[in-house]
Amino acid sequence: MYNRYKKHVIDANAIQNAFKANGTGGKFIPIEMNIFPSKDLLNLPSILPGKYAKRISAYTDSCGNQAVIPPGWTVSKIENENTIWGKNVGLVIYRIPEKLIKTINWKKTDEIQSKFDQFVYVPVHLLDSDGTLDGKMFNEKFGRRNFSEVDFSERDYHEPLENELMYQISSVKKYGGFYISRYNISNVEGKARSIRNSMPWVYIDFNKAKSKANKFKNNELIRSHLVFGTEYDCVGAWIVKSGSKHLGDVKLDSSSWGNYRTSMNKNSQIAQTGSSDEWCVNNIYDLAGNVNEWTQERYSKSYCVIRGGSFKDAGFFFPAIYRDYEFPYDSNGGTGFRISLWIRP
Numbered sequence: 001m002y003n004r005y006k007k008h009v010i011d012a013n014a015i016q017n018a019f020k021a022n023g024t025g026g027k028f029i030p031i032e033m034n035i036f037p038s039k040d041l042l043n044l045p046s047i048l049p050g051k052y053a054k055r056i057s058a059y060t061d062s063c064g065n066q067a068v069i070p071p072g073w074t075v076s077k078i079e080n081e082n083t084i085w086g087k088n089v090g091l092v093i094y095r096i097p098e099k100l101i102k103t104i105n106w107k108k109t110d111e112i113q114s115k116f117d118q119f120v121y122v123p124v125h126l127l128d129s130d131g132t133l134d135g136k137m138f139n140e141k142f143g144r145r146n147f148s149e150v151d152f153s154e155r156d157y158h159e160p161l162e163n164e165l166m167y168q169i170s171s172v173k174k175y176g177g178f179y180i181s182r183y184n185i186s187n188v189e190g191k192a193r194s195i196r197n198s199m200p201w202v203y204i205d206f207n208k209a210k211s212k213a214n215k216f217k218n219n220e221l222i223r224s225h226l227v228f229g230t231e232y233d234c235v236g237a238w239i240v241k242s243g244s245k246h247l248g249d250v251k252l253d254s255s256s257w258g259n260y261r262t263s264m265n266k267n268s269q270i271a272q273t274g275s276s277d278e279w280c281v282n283n284i285y286d287l288a289g290n291v292n293e294w295t296q297e298r299y300s301k302s303y304c305v306i307r308g309g310s311f312k313d314a315g316f317f318f319p320a321i322y323r324d325y326e327f328p329y330d331s332n333g334g335t336g337f338r339i340s341l342w343i344r345p
Helices: 039-043 098-103 109-115 163-175 206-216 229-241 247-251
Strands: 016-020 028-032 057-060 066-069 092-094 118-122 178-181 186-188 191-193 222-226 292-299 303-307 323-326 335-337 339-343
Touching: 118 229, 163 178, 163 222, 163 229, 163 339, 178 229, 191 206, 206 222, 206 292, 206 335, 206 339, 222 292, 229 247, 229 292, 229 303, 292 323
Parallel strands: 292 335
Antiparallel strands: 016 028, 057 066, 092 118, 118 178, 178 339, 186 191, 222 339, 292 303, 303 323
16 A cells, blocks of 8 residues: 555654753754744745634734644743644634634634634644554554554555545645644534534544535645544644643543543533643543544454543543444444545645
8 A cells, every 4th residue: 555655745854843942962853843834834824823824824822833834823922832843732724704713802712713613733843753554564644653553554544545535645744734623613504614512523433424525625725624633643643742631641541631520620521612621631521531533544354443431431441542443334322533635725
């Protein structure tokens, strides 16, 4: 499979700078910065928090890190929601109609989070090159990680490199990352929403979840889809590398930061999205517990992969990045989904 696709890799050397710091004996110390892989993107118009992006724009946070903002979205003005890299921070964008931007009171966080869709930027090009796209070579920033010591092969866990995933690879190469829904997706009048204080959309099978994800946003500039296993693993790698959680919290026992039956602050039932800030990491809610989630990864020929665990599960049996599988037509009260949002390359 590896030879059948054109390799899309962001060279680590292209996204790192070096500086000669005082007191280091003249040694060059590498520092990671969120630098666009393409020089063409330096010509993008800049945008500030709270401003509506009329076109593809570039946002620079207070640390000098940058991200691309899709048109029709607004960078949050809420504290800790507009920093791209660091411990338990993440860049959040809101889908607020342009005519309402001037009326937004960013101090009323619960109100706007319950009303407008939110997505979080995943800075892929700051990750280590320890992921895989072909299931064999682990040298990709944008790729699956073998957190649970499973087998990656066409007979076991695999993710075909075709169609939308190939477009996503090109997008990440060009823009450096992608966006993931901040919450478990909710059903609001039949439409998929990523908002707070709403019940996750469960009793939904794989095909319907995929269809609803594709319809969330699809135009000449922006696309959406059901999260790939590759994207799910990039989120896990980001959580660990940013220092927000230890590897064991992600791959062994996630009870301390999710709605599980083994959690101290358990809800004992499915909870509304964003119910507890203790269940939030890097500004993404409920990755651990509450509901497990459909992805586009496959197991064998007949199954679709679900990730994580639900409120009914033990956090040490079903940690945040745990892989399991179901028939695509199955649906139950513990399985939901997330959406990825990306800019067409």
